[in-house]
Amino acid sequence: MPIYEYVCQSCKQTFETIRPFSQADAPINCPNCGYLDAKRQISLVNAVSSGKSLTGGSSSCGTCQSGNCGSCGHS
Numbered sequence: 001m002p003i004y005e006y007v008c009q010s011c012k013q014t015f016e017t018i019r020p021f022s023q024a025d026a027p028i029n030c031p032n033c034g035y036l037d038a039k040r041q042i043s044l045v046n047a048v049s050s051g052k053s054l055t056g057g058s059s060s061c062g063t064c065q066s067g068n069c070g071s072c073g074h075s
């Protein structure tokens with residue numbers, strides 16, 4: 001199951017929880033204050049790394065930016 005990161009809207013505590021994808025946006029209690037108002041965060045680390053791959057970081061193709069070369073025919 002994926003790990004999701006949440007931030008409590010009350011005390012600003014961030015915490016990670018492993019839960020099914022189907023429950024990613026379900027309400028969750030803050031383990032710090034117990035307030036049921038934690039919001040799921042989009043991981044900044046993942047956002048940065050995926051942005052790099054779009055500009056050719058981990059892609060072997062310098063022609064297209066799709067990550068797979070089916071669209072440009074580059075091998």
Ligand SMILES: [Zn+2]
Pocket residue numbers: 008009010011012013030031032033034035
């Ligand atoms: Zn809290």
